[in-house]
Amino acid sequence: MDAHAIEEGRRRWQARYDAANKRDADFTTLSGDRVAPVYGPRSGDTVEGFERIGWPGEYPFTRGLYPTGYRGRTWTIRQFAGFGNAQQTNERYKMILDSGGGGLSVAFDMPTLMGRDSDDPRSLGEVGHCGVAIDSAADMEVLFSGIPLGDVTTSMTISGPAVPVFCMYLVAAERQGVDPGVLNGTLQTDIFKEYIAQKEWLFQPEPHLRLIGDLMEHCSRGIPAYKPLSVSGYHIREAGSTAAQELAYTLADGFGYVELGLSRGLDVDTFAPGLSFFFDAHVDFFEEIAKFRAARRIWARWMRDEYGATSEKAQWLRFHTQTAGVSLTAQQPYNNVVRTAVEALAAVLGGTNSLHTNALDETLALPSEQAAEIALRTQQVLMEETGVTNVADPLGGSWYVEALTDRIEADAEKIFEQIKERGRRTVPEGNHPIGPITSGILRGIEDGWFTSEIAEAAFTYQRALEKDEKKVVGVNCHTSSVTGDLEILRVSHEVEHEQVRELGRRRKERDEAAVSAALATMMEAARGDANMIEPMLDAVRAEATLGEICDALREEWGVYTEPPVF
Numbered sequence: 001m002d003a004h005a006i007e008e009g010r011r012r013w014q015a016r017y018d019a020a021n022k023r024d025a026d027f028t029t030l031s032g033d034r035v036a037p038v039y040g041p042r043s044g045d046t047v048e049g050f051e052r053i054g055w056p057g058e059y060p061f062t063r064g065l066y067p068t069g070y071r072g073r074t075w076t077i078r079q080f081a082g083f084g085n086a087q088q089t090n091e092r093y094k095m096i097l098d099s100g101g102g103g104l105s106v107a108f109d110m111p112t113l114m115g116r117d118s119d120d121p122r123s124l125g126e127v128g129h130c131g132v133a134i135d136s137a138a139d140m141e142v143l144f145s146g147i148p149l150g151d152v153t154t155s156m157t158i159s160g161p162a163v164p165v166f167c168m169y170l171v172a173a174e175r176q177g178v179d180p181g182v183l184n185g186t187l188q189t190d191i192f193k194e195y196i197a198q199k200e201w202l203f204q205p206e207p208h209l210r211l212i213g214d215l216m217e218h219c220s221r222g223i224p225a226y227k228p229l230s231v232s233g234y235h236i237r238e239a240g241s242t243a244a245q246e247l248a249y250t251l252a253d254g255f256g257y258v259e260l261g262l263s264r265g266l267d268v269d270t271f272a273p274g275l276s277f278f279f280d281a282h283v284d285f286f287e288e289i290a291k292f293r294a295a296r297r298i299w300a301r302w303m304r305d306e307y308g309a310t311s312e313k314a315q316w317l318r319f320h321t322q323t324a325g326v327s328l329t330a331q332q333p334y335n336n337v338v339r340t341a342v343e344a345l346a347a348v349l350g351g352t353n354s355l356h357t358n359a360l361d362e363t364l365a366l367p368s369e370q371a372a373e374i375a376l377r378t379q380q381v382l383m384e385e386t387g388v389t390n391v392a393d394p395l396g397g398s399w400y401v402e403a404l405t406d407r408i409e410a411d412a413e414k415i416f417e418q419i420k421e422r423g424r425r426t427v428p429e430g431n432h433p434i435g436p437i438t439s440g441i442l443r444g445i446e447d448g449w450f451t452s453e454i455a456e457a458a459f460t461y462q463r464a465l466e467k468d469e470k471k472v473v474g475v476n477c478h479t480s481s482v483t484g485d486l487e488i489l490r491v492s493h494e495v496e497h498e499q500v501r502e503l504g505r506r507r508k509e510r511d512e513a514a515v516s517a518a519l520a521t522m523m524e525a526a527r528g529d530a531n532m533i534e535p536m537l538d539a540v541r542a543e544a545t546l547g548e549i550c551d552a553l554r555e556e557w558g559v560y561t562e563p564p565v566f
């Protein structure tokens with residue numbers, strides 16, 4: 001790009017920066033020097049390929065979504081939390097909000113994630129262990145008691161049974177007297193990544209996609225600020241993928257949901273802002289920063305050029321980041337604080353919109369209160385002390401970071417082509433029921449391609465670790481240590497007994513005939529084409545349980561079984 005065009009861009013950025021709201025904060029260095037809100041090429045310089053880098057707040061958004069960077073608003077501190085019953089988790093949420101957490105993020109226990117009630121025999125021993133147990137709308141009401149749902153943005157990490165859990169959240173809001181139309185938050189919902197990596201699915205892919213389509217339609221019509229999908233690379237990376245695979249599979253999944261919305265006749269500029277993303281921040285500092293920058297650029301280009309998005313918000317890739325659970329070690333667990341800080345810094349320098357920092361004890365158990373506090377304080381140290389919020393995309397223009405960004409983007413584009421090619425093999429061009437990328441994803445799930453690609457990458461890394469080519473402190477180098485064992489959080493089995501008793505009591509008190517009638521109406525919708533959200537909401541209002549709703553759907557749609565791959 002020639003010097004004149006660069007100067008024009010700088011002026012455009014400056015005008016938008018001047019017009020935007022800024023935080024009332026000190027934007028100087030520790031020594032008191034003023035710094036500019038963004039840096040770019042020297043005046044008069046020509047920079048080849050500068051249109052790929054650009055300025056914060058404009059297409060292709062490589063340098064961030066906002067002209068102000070974090071001067072307008074800092075990232076949301078959103079700590080993922082949940083354990084025991086709704087009452088215990090509610091207390092933890094109040095502690096998080098009181099200590100400066102900016103939003104909530106619900107972790108559900110394994111039975112809830114699998115759409116099973118706490119008294120299901122398969123739930124035995126798991127209730128309240130890796131998250132909070134939610135059986136019905138009454139639990140959701142307790143979970144958010146005293147927390148105004150109209151004011152606090154809440155993210156819920158659940159995909160298989162996301163839709164009935166979302167209905168419980170809407171009913172809890174109704175019971176607080178909050179108009180569901182004003183709710184703002186995020187539901188994970190991303191079923192593609194369940195088949196690809198996390199493996200917590202319920203139904204066959206096609207009916208499940210129809211249910212997600214119903215959810216997208218419902219939200220885009222009536223809950224405009226809510227993000228019904230958090231397209232997740234985190235679990236793909238944690239399963240052992242490379243950074244480029246994480247990026248490419250996740251963005252491809254995102255394209256799949258765009259194709260789903262378009263196939264339902266929804267307007268891309270209306271529904272696309274409801275697609276949000278979720279990435280891992282692993283320990284290779286610069287590669288991660290490059291990944292986040294490439295993610296924004298690829299998404300903006302595909303949304304504009306492939307899917308016809310014209311509004312900026314529909315081209316924006318907004319993302320939450322979690323530091324890499326898989327990088328934490330049980331050996332010398334205090335080192336995990338350092339890893340988490342470095343990973344969190346990479347997320348921030350990559351422009352994350354929301355962040356969770358892992359607790360040092362998470363390889364051993366759910367975080368203790370002290371470990372959760374250190375994790376939260378890690379973000380606060382970055383935000384308040386280090387000066388990283390002063391300048392937007394401070395690494396933009398670094399030869400290394402720009403080259404890495406380009407390389408990861410090129411690798412991702414190659415993977416998109418492979419996915420499309422798999423789709424072409426299944427369905428002839430022009431006949432895709434949802435879209436070409438979706439056909440490729442479904443084929444890749446069906447024939448185990450994603451799983452084996454990830455397994456291959458995981459194996460390559462593990463071999464490198466075992467040959468000492470890659471190092472992990474405390475594991476294959478610097479192993480001697482004076483630190484002792486950590487106190488870890490143990491969730492008592494009494495929680496399970498209490499939850500089962502409470503569920504039994506609620507079942508006795510509800511109007512059985514109303515529950516059966518509401519479930520029957522919901523199943524009629526499931527068998528036809530009508531949007532299922534309203535009838536599901538009625539079932540939830542009648543206190544139908546999560547297990548009852550999911551079992552009815554499992555019966556109709558069939559349970560997914562993964563094909564064996566050797």
Ligand SMILES: CC(C)(COP(=O)(O)OP(=O)(O)OC[C@H]1O[C@@H](n2cnc3c(N)ncnc32)[C@H](O)[C@@H]1OP(=O)(O)O)[C@@H](O)C(=O)NCCC(=O)NCCSC(=O)CCC(=O)O
Binds near residue numbers: 074277320
């Ligand atoms: C979009 C995100 C990513 C973030 O939403 P947030 O509400 O926190 O932030 P946001 O939308 O970026 O910002 C809030 C509002 O401020 C505006 N805003 C932000 N920065 C601004 C700036 N500089 N200038 C002007 N406006 C700005 C935004 O446009 C938005 O307004 P408007 O709305 O008006 O635009 C959302 O989807 C989210 O919260 N995701 C979290 C997902 C999550 O928690 N997942 C946990 C998974 S945990 C898991 O899976 C477990 C893994 C394990 O196994 O451990």
